[in-house]
Amino acid sequence: MSHISRRQFLKLASGTAAAGLIGAPLVSSGAAKKKVVIVGGGAGGATAAKFLRLNDPSIEVTLIEPNTHFYTCFMSNEVLGGDRKLDSIKFGYDGLKKRGVKVVHDTAVAIDAVSKTVKTQGGQSFQYDHAIVSPGVDFKWDAIEGYSAEVAEHIPHAWKAGPQTVLLHKQLQAMKDGGTVLICPPADPFRCPPGPYERASQIAHYLKQHKPKSKIIILDAKDAFSKKGLFEAGWTKFYGYGTDNSMIKWVPKSKDGAVKRLDPKTMTVYGEVNDHHGDVINIIPPQKAGKIAFEAGLVNDKGWCPVNVQTFESTIHKGIHVIGDAAIATEMPKSGYSANSQAKVAARAIIDMMNGKEPGTPSYINTCYSIVGPDHGISVAAVYTLNKAENKIVPVKGSGGLTPKDASAAHLKREMAYAHSWFANITNDMFG
Amino acid sequence: MSPTRSRALFSGILVAGGLSLGGIAAAAEQPATPVAPALPPASGAMLANACTGCHGTDGVSRGPASPTIAGITKDYFIDTMKAFKDGKRAATIMDRIAKGYSDAEINAMATYFAGKKYVGHAQKTDAAKVAKGKTLHKQNCEKCHEEGGRLSDEGGILAGQWMPYLHFQMEDFTSGKTKMPEKMEKKVKALKPGDLDALINFYGSQK
DSSP, rough: TTOOHHHHHHHHHHHHHHOOOOOSHHHHTTOHHHOOEEEESSSHHHHHHHHHHOOOOTTTEEEEESSSSSSSSSSHHHHHTTTSSSGEEEEEEEHHHHHTEEEEEEEEEEEEEETEEEETTOOOOOESSSSOOOEEEEHHHHHHSSTTTGGGSSOOOSSSSSSHHHHHHHHHHHOOTTTEEEOOOOSSSOOOTHHHHHHHHHHHHHHHHOOOOEEEEOSSSSSSTHHHHHHHHHHHHHHHHTTTTTEEEOOOGGOOOOEEEETTTTTTESSSEEEEEEEEEOOOOOOOEEEHHHHHTTTOTTTTTTETTTTTEEETTTTTEEEEEGGGGGTTTTTTTHHHHHHHHHHHHHHHHHTTTTOOOOOEEEEEEEEEEETEEEEEEEEEEEEEEEEEEEEEETOEEEOOOOOOOHHHHHHHHHHHHHHHHHHHHOOO | HHHHHHHHHHHHHHHHHHHHHHHHHHHHOOOSSSSOOOOOOOOOHHHHHHHHHHGGGOOOOOTTTTTOOOOOHHHHHHHHHHHHHHHHSOOOSSSHHTSSSSHHHHHHHHHHHHHHHHOOOOOOOOOOHHHHHHHHHHHHHHSSHHHHBOOOOOOOOOTTOOOOHHHHHEEEEETTTOOOOOOOOOOTTOOOTTHHHEEEEHHHHHO
């Protein structure tokens, strides 16, 4: 036996099963259902579960996710803007259950790549042939002095949607007219690169209607940001950007924008030289791969997970695939659509691998919309292909790019309609 | 000449041109180091599944601005993607996306979506407009958009298609941003105000 590889063994076993030699122990083991265990039921994990079952209903798929509902980060800024209710970004797992996915509401605490087992906090143990880890991000709590998980209970990051979104929304509602909102985005890489600037837009949209004397200061740890020109054009159109009376002020890193310390008692943040008082403070801390990626030893020294981008199999542990925000999928941004696209690539690759086939050629995509103001949507898109020699995901030359600078009002209005259609479709593509 | 025939001719020219160009390139470039073998083409399903984040699983859209593309003909899919690529069809984002795919890849996606089942969408329509639209459809559109807009070799499926999407397309046709086929242009130009809305209500009412 020892000289037969596992793959050959599976082939052999299924061959004998076909020949009808039922009863031998070898056969029952080979004929056993192929098992995939998915850790994390967000954009990546949910999509992977669905597409594994769609592509091969014979696979036993178990999804381990502590929460009974998932709140999408995408469109959560519209909740802050007041145009969307929280319930509309809340998704359950009934759709996946109907597709035969075994959904386990528990927290994965360990993955043993040798015995191919996932262990949970609740003491359960799940055997797998392949595992998919889609843990999203965790925060580097030590990056900003004075900020912590406890402080985030009253000074929200709102970078994971749900209760944090509600908290920030309520604080905006409670703020006096004439108050100052501080938004403090991190340096790259982080989840949803245009997100902090869409957030500023949506908060400005809310303030303009209800508290027009108020201001937003973005204290940035970067000197540039995603869709910058398009955001600034929108801010100029709606929020007086560039004038003395602008509702939004952006302070780049080079102007001491990077926040080093927070004093929660006085509601003050500190740069190298300057300090800023906020009536509402939103700190988006620097990020790293979600906790289980660390527990399972899937991260590099920077806290992200290196993978073979053709299959998303970890380059550290065979048989474990990492997708979504936690994975190093350069040049794809960390976005919901990226996670959705990567999940489909990983699902297909796993099915090929389990059937002893060479994984096929992947194709990846990302489209990302931001809502800047009423009837004003902007987007960035790219189609990606595999550069196998360099293990990189590269944009197809000539494809993709931003909303044109000179886009008409009618164009921008349509992009908003397409943004909302995208949301309806992609959430159904994940959870439906 | 039908779009199908012109495309066949056009791709024939492309192949011939590509061959001679390829010959020149091979003669000019003598790579010093062996190049990694090209990857086999991605499957139609792999390519098509990238689309479904915006166009819905299997191409059945759940969002009213994005069209359902399940069940559309191969020809229409290919013509549309090429028109997006060439800037001949108005777009917000599809022009940027279509440029990411080769003709062979577009062909593979077209086959995939043509094999999926079209699902029409129950939408709120105005009964009076539907009735008016039904008459207008019979008089003007049925010849090409057959069976109440359920069938069409050269066009999309209109029956049960999302109405906001249909409005966008008609805006682009009537403004001239997307050129209409000649026959359609004559018919559309002869319509009176409110007629297009009635037609769209009719299509939206169809299952």
